[in-house]
Amino acid sequence: MPNYWLMKSEPFKYSWDDLVAEEEGTWDGVRNHSAKLNLRAMEVGDEAFFYHSREGLEIVGVAEVTVAGIGDPTDETGKWAAVKIKPKRKFDNPVTLKQIKAEPKLADCELVRLSRLSVAKIKPEEWKLICKMSEG
Numbered sequence: 001m002p003n004y005w006l007m008k009s010e011p012f013k014y015s016w017d018d019l020v021a022e023e024e025g026t027w028d029g030v031r032n033h034s035a036k037l038n039l040r041a042m043e044v045g046d047e048a049f050f051y052h053s054r055e056g057l058e059i060v061g062v063a064e065v066t067v068a069g070i071g072d073p074t075d076e077t078g079k080w081a082a083v084k085i086k087p088k089r090k091f092d093n094p095v096t097l098k099q100i101k102a103e104p105k106l107a108d109c110e111l112v113r114l115s116r117l118s119v120a121k122i123k124p125e126e127w128k129l130i131c132k133m134s135e136g
């Protein structure tokens with residue numbers, strides 16, 4: 001059974017459309033220790049919500065981890081982690097942060113509790129609920 005994650009990106013820096021255009025992207029440049037631990041815990045086949053931060057504030061799609069356990073190519077020190085991901089599916093109805101915060105069953109979601117964390121763990125029941133919310 002795969003693990004589930006949420007990965008935040010500012011769309012003006014790297015958007016869902018950028019990932020789709022690349023077909024496989026490297027998730028690098030993360031400089032937060034908790035997020036680094038989450039990146040290191042990822043395995044091939046894990047799925048991640050792709051969240052547009054700053055602009056949009058919404059989950060726009062699902063990506064899949066294709067390569068795990070790599071060093072961050074933007075890090076000369078060798079202490080930061082990265083993974084490679086590919087787009088799996090775009091949501092017809094993005095799920096907004098406002099919708100997530102309004103759902104009591106998601107009150108403990110790391111996106112809500114640890115709002116500054118750029119790579120967060122998502123529980124299976126949260127994953128299912130958010131996917132259902134994307135159906136409209």
